Amino acid sequence: xxxxILVTIALLVSISFExxxxxxxxxxxxxxxxxxxxxxxxxxxxxxxxREVQKIELKEEKPNTLNIETKDSPVVxxxxxxxxxxxxSTRTVDVDRSSYYMYDNxxxxxxxxxxxxxxxxxxxxxxxxxxxxxxxxxxxxxxKETSIGxxxxxxxxxxxTYNSKTDTVTYKTYVIVKQ
Numbered sequence: 716x717x718x719x720i721l722v723t724i725a726l727l728v729s730i731s732f733e734x735x736x737x738x739x740x741x742x743x744x745x746x747x748x749x750x751x752x753x754x755x756x757x758x759x760x761x762x763x764x765x766r767e768v769q770k771i772e773l774k775e776e777k778p779n780t781l782n783i784e785t786k787d788s789p790v791v792x793x794x795x796x797x798x799x800x801x802x803x804s805t806r807t808v809d810v811d812r813s814s815y816y817m818y819d820n821x822x823x824x825x826x827x828x829x830x831x832x833x834x835x836x837x838x839x840x841x842x843x844x845x846x847x848x849x850x851x852x853x854x855x856x857x858x859k860e861t862s863i864g865x866x867x868x869x870x871x872x873x874x875x876t877y878n879s880k881t882d883t884v885t886y887k888t889y890v891i892v893k894q
Contacts (some may be wrong), residue, residue, distance in 0.1 A: 718739060731778055740767040748826075760799040761827060763811065767792050793854040816889035825872065862887075 724725040747760045769790045773783045796808040813826045823836040825845070831853065832845035843857035845864060855874050862876040872889040 738767075738769040739770065742763070757801040759801065759827070759829070762797045762799075763794065764797075765792065765794045796827075797825055798829070802829075804829075812866055812870070812872070814870075815892040817892055818887060818889040822892070825889075 742765045744763045744765075746763070748759045748761070750757045750759070757885055767790050768810045770788050771784050772788045774786045776783050794811075796807060797805055799805050804870040808827065811827065812832065816823045816825055821836060821838060824832055824837075825832050825834050827833075828844075831843075831847050834843040834855075834857075839857070841858055843855060845853040845855055847853055851865070855864040862874040862878055864872055864874045867888075870891045872876065872891075874887045874889070876885050876887070877883075878885060
């Protein structure tokens with residue numbers, strides 16, 4: 716009986732030491748958006764979870780000392796965004812590109828929707844749609860034209876549209892508005 720108790724205490728102590736090798740900070744931000752249109756009200760719930768993990772590393776041990784100093788180690792930050800659609804289905808977004816963008820001195824809002832992104836602006840009567848493809852690009856559709864879109868290294872939205880009359884590809888770059 717004594718052996719079982721001693722083994723259990725040793726196991727619990729070793730688990731508590733292992734748990735102290737990391738600093739973990741979790742933060743969850745929930746945004747609820749309700750959209751009213753001709754089909755009624757639709758509610759989207761966006762949960763953005765940011766997790767910061769920092770491993771605790773020790774400096775080299777100095778002779779004849781009891782305490783060992785800790786050294787700075789990198790903090791690994793991961794952000795996951797989960798969207799809950801009005802029908803109850805949930806999807807996870809790797810990088811949330813929702814923001815304001817400028818093109819031709821006009822401001823556009825790119826925001827998450829049930830299947831990708833929706834683009835709205837003052838001069839747009841009906842929202843344009845961005846839908847993710849398997850090649851990490853997007854299909855852009857505004858009711859008149861279809862384009863291929865992607866986000867460049869600066870976070871700008873670039874649309875490539877093929878013109879069959881001139882047999883050329885035109886580029887539109889929507890520049891992200893830094894907030």
